[in-house]
Amino acid sequence: MSPTVALTDRAAAREAAEAHLRALVGPRGEGQAEARLREDQWSAIEALAVDRRRALVVQRTGWGKSAVYFVATLLLRGAGAGPTVIVSPLLALMRNQIAAAERAGIRAVTINSTNAEDWEPIHEQIAAGEVDVLLVSPERLNNPGFRDEVLPRLAATCGLLVVDEAHCISDWGHDFRPDYRRIRTLLDDLPDGIPVLATTATANARVTDDVAQQLGSIERGDVLTLRGTLDRESLRLGVVHLKTPDQRLAWLADHLAEQPGSGIVYCLTVAATQEVADYLRSRGHDVAAYSGQTETTERQALEADLAAGRVKALVATSALGMGFDASLGFVVNLGSPSSPVAYYQQVGRAGRGLDARSESATVVLLPAPEDRDIWAYFSSLGFPREEQVRETLSVLAEEGRPLSTAALETRVELSRTRLETMLKVLDVDGAVRRVKGGWESTGRPWSYDAERYERVRAAREREQQAMLDYLRTDRCRMWFLRDQLDDPEATECGRCDNCGGLDLPTEVSAEAVTSAQERLARPGVPLPPRKMWPTGLDRLGIDLRGRVSEQAREGRAVARLTDLGYGQALRELFREGTPDGPVPVPLVQAVIEVLGDWRPEVDAIVEMESVSRPELVGSLADGLSRYLRVPLLGRWAVLDPDVPPGRGAANSAQRVAAVSRRSGLDAEPGALEGRRVLLVDDLVDTGWSTTLAARAVLRAGASSVSPLVLAVRA
Structure with missing residues (x-):
């Protein structure tokens, strides 16, 4: 460990801090031996290690926030303090932080949900003084065993508490996480004189004030707030307005190779990452899809491939965000995030480590009309009534x-x-x-x-409007984002498309458009059956548990509501206020194409009755009966109209109970015996109506059930 330093001697402390910085930077290029702390970095380190204060650092990505807490850790450990505890939100971020710590000779370990078998040995290492840095996820803070047994010991013995990505503490922040609120309890339990550092790159004035208030009393001078410029000198921002999804995909196909280095193509939904990645691969681009649903080992491998430049791009959701540390040449957003603050964080993945005097990263936004529908969906998931x-x-x-x-x-x-x-x-x-x-x-x-909840909701609406204003502004785009983050130093950047520093092409080749149209016009997504009954149904008086034994075959839907191709037409069809009517002709053609690709074996049809769209579902079932020349032999009928159509949709057990009360099979005895049934519906949300209907049809004697629907919710 580092030698003991008298931290009351500020000059000696700074000299030691500079030495630690050079160890942290490591031999990564010429001139690193001359690495020096900037004055603002030293101010933060001095507040923590010398004055034992609490500090909030709001600085842009790449400023060196991790250097502050690692250097402060080395100084404090050298003065005999306990280990640093870092609350960090993502495993990816923890991996990068541990790698950085090891470069400086810092002994760092992590306690998270994936390494429970290591917890006890880690506790023993901490007790023996063999750990310099412990990284924990915010979720650990409220795990009963960790909270009651481990956390009190950590609070009593830690030398420095670091809260990374501190905007998550505030419900005004774009990425509020309730587990972060538990940090306030940890702060209250700390002994006097234990320094605390909170860091973030994305906080406007309201979030900054909220986090600072949670750290302590600004009026008493407990909290040093260091807020720097949020300009990113290496970034060149631009927006390309294209009218249709096929044109936006074609732009990516034509111009992805022109972007510098490797980068990220952000999408708003998991489904879009798969759809876009498949299309770009078909056009010869080396890309891969990445989302929160990607398996952990694969995510780590994809992150490593991107950082090393072994792929041109990852087509990702915002799951690839905080904690990913690499020098990327570009970020393209296919669809707008719902706020300038969230957008600033995403574009901050590009341009890290670049010399702005000779290198630059390109940031392109390709907005779409359907963005607002996706924002509305995520907004509906706010705090319950x-x-x-x-x-x-x-x-x-x-x-x-x-x-x-x-x-x-x-x-x-x-x-x-x-x-x-x-x-x-x-x-x-x-x-x-x-x-x-x-x-x-x-x-x-x-x-x-x-x-308060209403104020948060209204703030979200203002942020969405600000994002729309960003798309239309003729002012500097970097100035706009910095102004939204309340950066007092916001100025014209001279690098963006509006400043004249970036000239983005808007043309797309006919070949790429045709290819994209063919890809988007290809209807049909698998509709996998539910395989397990939800737990707790016995408490609702329903005797179903374990595996779904009477199960439908894999079905088909024309598209998801979130899809780029038929998604738009389906969103319009199912939008509140759209009148009921027969299936529109383009969707009829799509259904026929799905059947042609799928070719299910059927000799009877059962209709899923709809109260809200009876003509739509009726015309679909009747049309399929005529087209396939098979009889319509039954309905999954509404038996109790007092149970609302959407009752229980929020969770599986409630939904099964509601559908079981509301609906039942209406068919002549023996009519379905031995039949291969096509089960026809308009929209699948949870999938439980289809599961229960298929079970009833199979119990009525059918040999198989194949569901066919117009749309899947997500």
Whole structure:
């Protein structure tokens, strides 16, 4: 470990800090031996290691925030302090941080959900003083065992607490995470004199103030806030407006190879990453799809390939964001993020490590009309309504014992993800507590802060409008983003398309457009059957558990609502306010094409009855009966119209219960015996209606069931 330094001697402390910086930078190029801390970096290190204060650093990507906390760690450890605890949001970020720490001789370890078998040895290493840096995910902070047994020891012995990506603490931030709110409890438990550092590259003034207030009292001078310029001198920003999805795909096919180095093509949905990556590969580009659904080992391999330049691009969702550290030559967004702040973070993946005097990275935005539909969908997943929160609290209070999230799902009409997020917020607010076995009520009074939630919702709407303004502005684009982040030094950059520093082509080749049209005009996505019944159905009086034994075959849909091709037509068809009517001719042709590619063996049709779109579903079933020359022999009919059509859609157990009460098979006895049935519907959301209908048809004697629908929700 580093030699002991008298940190009261500021000159000696800075000299030691400079030496640590050179070790951290390592032999990565000429001139690194002359590496020096900038004054703003030293100010942060001095506040932490010498004055033992709390600091909030809001600085652009590539400024050197990790150097601050690693150098401060080495100084504090040399003065006899305990290990640094870094709360870090992503495993990818932890991997990069550990690699950087090892370059400087820092002994770094991590505790996360993937290495539970290492926890006990790590605890022993910490107790023996053999660990300099411990990285933990925010989710660990509220794991009952970690919170009650490990966290108190860490709080008592740590020498420095670092909160990375600190904008996640604030529900005003673009990437709010409830688990980060638990950090406030950790701050309250720290002994006096333990320094704290919070860092982020993407925080406007409101988020900065919110995070600083959570760190301590600004009025008393507890928190040093260092906010620097957010200009990215190596970035050249531009927007290309193209009218149709095929033109936007064609632009990528024609111009991806022109972009410098390797980079990222961001998409708004998982489905789009697959669709775009497949198309670009067909046009000869070396790309791969990447999302939160990509398996962990594959994600690590893809990140390594991108960083090493072994692929031209990863076609990714925002899952490839915080924590990815590489020098990329470009970022292209196929579709707009919902806020300038989120966009600034994504484009910040490009241009890192480049010398702005001789090198530059290109940032291109290809907006689409359907972006707003996708924003609206994600906005609908906000904090639940008060009655849903109260219902959850009542269930826990009445039960009087811990309930797992799966058990709560059967009692509250919320999806697993939204329920889990809500419970985390309630935990931070003190209304519930996570314990071994699930969640329990604390009995403390709790108020629904409707005013705050409304302010957050309104702020999100303003951010969306600002993103639309970015697309249309004739002012400097970097100035616009910096102004949205409340950067007081925001000025014209001279590098973007509006400043005249970037000339982006808008033409696309006829060949690429034709190829894209063929790709987008190819309807048909698989509709896999549900294979397992949701847990807890017995508590709802339904005797179904385990594997779905009477199961449909893999079906087909024309497209997902989020798809680039037929998605637009289907979104219009299912948009609220669109009148009911027969299937539009282009979609009829798409259904026929799907059948031609799929060729299911059928000799009967069963219609899924619809109350909201009876003509649409009826015309689809009748038309298929005539086209395939097979009879329409039954309906999955509405038997209890008092159960609303969407009841229970938020989670699986509730949905199965609602559909079981609402619908049943209407067919003549024996009519389906031995038949191969085509089960026809308009829109699949959760898939449970199809699952229950297929089960009923099979129990009525059918030999097989193949679902065919117009659209899948996602």
